[in-house]
Amino acid sequence: MAKLSKNKKAKTPKAGGKPSTVEPKTKKKPVKQPKQKRPEVQPVVEKKVRNFVLLNTDNEEIGRYTGKAPRQAALKVANTGVTNIRLRETGVRRKVKVGGKDKVEVKIHLFKGSRKQRNKKASDPEWLPAKINYPVVKKKGVEWLPWSS
Numbered sequence: 001m002a003k004l005s006k007n008k009k010a011k012t013p014k015a016g017g018k019p020s021t022v023e024p025k026t027k028k029k030p031v032k033q034p035k036q037k038r039p040e041v042q043p044v045v046e047k048k049v050r051n052f053v054l055l056n057t058d059n060e061e062i063g064r065y066t067g068k069a070p071r072q073a074a075l076k077v078a079n080t081g082v083t084n085i086r087l088r089e090t091g092v093r094r095k096v097k098v099g100g101k102d103k104v105e106v107k108i109h110l111f112k113g114s115r116k117q118r119n120k121k122a123s124d125p126e127w128l129p130a131k132i133n134y135p136v137v138k139k140k141g142v143e144w145l146p147w148s149s
Helices: 069-078
Strands: 050-055 061-067 084-098 101-121 131-145
Touching: 061 069, 061 131, 069 084, 069 101, 069 131, 084 131
Parallel strands: none
Antiparallel strands: 050 061, 050 084, 084 101, 101 131
């Protein structure tokens, strides 16, 4: 008779019969499902608030307004009753070579503004008056002015 290793047991016949020939159970590995890709989530980037300076026709500063875009600041200006809106964007400058010298220019946003009136709607709060003013602006363009600090 051959020697048995410690891990293996000898098969003994059951009462009344033949020795068992049952094979040991093998574990079936589960089929791996491919990982589903998560949809790429774009990070939420909030726009910074920009500052704009209201200029008169002589390019003198007469007010400061903020907004995420020039139009937002222009709407605030138009709501005060100004019609010819010139907004200088602070922090935006460019260098231009003129005659071999560097000159600095600033960006000016030009708008035409007005105020219109509408009647109070049923969805408006009770404390609002019967006639409501709202601003309207139309962008005319951008110009660059020479800047001396």
